[in-house]
Amino acid sequence: MAESKRGTAPNGEDEGGELNREDEANEALLAIHGAHDLSGFREVLEDQASALVDCERTVFFQAEREDSVTNLVAIREKDGSRICFPFGEGIAGTVAKDNGYYLTNTPKEDDLYTAALDGLPEIQVRNVLSAAMFDGDETVGVLQCLNKRGGGFEEDDAFWLQRLAEHGALAFVRLKRAADGWNLARDLAEAVAASVDDKHVSTVGHADRTRQVALAIGRDMNLQDDELRELELAALLHDIGRLGLSPEAFEWAGGPGSAAQRYAAPNERLHLVLTEALLRNLKLPESLANLATIALSHHEKADGTGFPRGKKTADLPRGARILAVANEFDLLTTGRSALSNGKVMSDEQAVRSLKERAGKEFDPAVVDRLIRNKLYEIEKRRFPRCAYETPLEVTVLGGAKGEGKAGPQVLQTQALDLSEGGILFRSETKLPADALVKLKIHLPTEVLDAVARIARVMPGDDAKTFKIGAYFLWYGSQS
Numbered sequence: 334m335a336e337s338k339r340g341t342a343p344n345g346e347d348e349g350g351e352l353n354r355e356d357e358a359n360e361a362l363l364a365i366h367g368a369h370d371l372s373g374f375r376e377v378l379e380d381q382a383s384a385l386v387d388c389e390r391t392v393f394f395q396a397e398r399e400d401s402v403t404n405l406v407a408i409r410e411k412d413g414s415r416i417c418f419p420f421g422e423g424i425a426g427t428v429a430k431d432n433g434y435y436l437t438n439t440p441k442e443d444d445l446y447t448a449a450l451d452g453l454p455e456i457q458v459r460n461v462l463s464a465a466m467f468d469g470d471e472t473v474g475v476l477q478c479l480n481k482r483g484g485g486f487e488e489d490d491a492f493w494l495q496r497l498a499e500h501g502a503l504a505f506v507r508l509k510r511a512a513d514g515w516n517l518a519r520d521l522a523e524a525v526a527a528s529v530d531d532k533h534v535s536t537v538g539h540a541d542r543t544r545q546v547a548l549a550i551g552r553d554m555n556l557q558d559d560e561l562r563e564l565e566l567a568a569l570l571h572d573i574g575r576l577g578l579s580p581e582a583f584e585w586a587g588g589p590g591s592a593a594q595r596y597a598a599p600n601e602r603l604h605l606v607l608t609e610a611l612l613r614n615l616k617l618p619e620s621l622a623n624l625a626t627i628a629l630s631h632h633e634k635a636d637g638t639g640f641p642r643g644k645k646t647a648d649l650p651r652g653a654r655i656l657a658v659a660n661e662f663d664l665l666t667t668g669r670s671a672l673s674n675g676k677v678m679s680d681e682q683a684v685r686s687l688k689e690r691a692g693k694e695f696d697p698a699v700v701d702r703l704i705r706n707k708l709y710e711i712e713k714r715r716f717p718r719c720a721y722e723t724p725l726e727v728t729v730l731g732g733a734k735g736e737g738k739a740g741p742q743v744l745q746t747q748a749l750d751l752s753e754g755g756i757l758f759r760s761e762t763k764l765p766a767d768a769l770v771k772l773k774i775h776l777p778t779e780v781l782d783a784v785a786r787i788a789r790v791m792p793g794d795d796a797k798t799f800k801i802g803a804y805f806l807w808y809g810s811q812s
Contacts, residue, residue, distance in 0.1 A: 389480035423450035438485035466502035544568035547659035549708035567627035574607030654696040722747035783808035
């Protein structure tokens with residue numbers, strides 16, 4: 334076996350004439366502890382390690398556990414491709430298993446070296462220095478440095494790399510826990526948002542679409558990571574107060590001035606009061622201090638004529654101004670507008686509407702970003718909105734207590750609106766609320782079979798028909 338060195342703690346004494354690395358190391362540690370998220374952490378860690386030991390390239394192998402197997406995973410190339418292998422293989426795998434370090438200046442003659450795992454396709458590997466990153470007894474990763482500039486790696490290099498790896502592990506664990514906590518918070522917010530939207534079939538997906546547009550604007554306006562997280566949660570939860578209201582409070586069938594809309598209008602304000610009450614009771618970290626204000630203010634206007642507080646948007650956080658525009662754009666281009674105004678606006682019509690109201694109702698800078706960079710172009714739904722009457726076969730299975738005595742009722746009709754979560758269709762018969770229905774939906778590219786429960790029964794466009802809203806319990810494609 335070629336000459337190599339392995340162990341757990343080299344002494345780190347500088348040889349005579351070598352520059353003292355203490356200052357360099359301290360700067361490197363400050364840099365890695367200053368990383369704000371995992372996406373930027375890898376690049377910072379690899380760059381600082383390469384600079385500290387003066388090598389051509391460093392690769393960070395992250396330990397990932399799946400079931401009973403722990404693998405090392407690295408992003409090896411500029412295109413983002415990944416390599417994955419188990420503990421114990423190659424130099425990196427051995428170091429991970431031993432929680433130590435390993436250096437070799439003749440890797441091709443080394444029994445542990447495996448070119449496919451330890452090498453890089455774009456460079457000729459001359460020497461390798463590897464150090465484990467561990468938190469207590471748990472290995473979280475490995476730092477592997479390749480090709481010492483001007484010579485070979487020495488034990489002093491191993492000492493400084495281990496010091497960096499120790500702090501890198503601390504920073505990684507902190508960022509990983511923060512990311513896990515954020516992912517859980519976002520998943521819970523998405524679940525709540527779906528529950529809110531499902532109370533009204535025409536708003537299924539509203540929170541998610543509003544979130545996508547708001548985040549696109551926020552990123553374009555260079556919001557910081559904490560501001561983007563706050564904006565995302567506010568977009569998902571901005572209508573959470575609707576959970577405290579009956580579904581009928583938001584049925585706007587019948588057009589402007591109808592009895593239904595007059596009943597619904599005051600509830601627009603009430604849902605904001607309930608939203609604030611729910612969000613203000615949360616014990617939020619300082620980074621989310623404006624969450625309730627942003628969520629509460631999505632109906633405020635630039636000139637102070639909005640609700641619930643009548644605040645001018647110039648006096649509100651940027652997130653509130655962004656959310657107001659994103660929310661309005663989605664309402665103009667989805668089924669809610671169709672129920673209240675009798676039509677759905679195209680993206681182009683909605684853009685014109687927002688542009689006309691910029692300055693009076695909405696922040697002109699936010700509207701300008703939305704329009705100029707077409708930030709409203711998002712993936713809105715799994716199924717396209719029906720711009721025509723899609724053929725639909727409806728089999729009424731009965732109410733919540735089971736199938737009716739007369740047997741299933743079959744209707745040939747048309748779907749008016751379709752989303753990931755539900756469907757709106759025309760019926761000449763007033764179907765029972767809460768009834769189960771089996772659906773066959775004929776789309777241009779596929780036929781969907783679905784089981785749904787009726788949630789809304791509304792007056793149709795004439796006195797002879799009804800609009801039926803139902804949410805899916807299951808669906809699948811025949812194609």
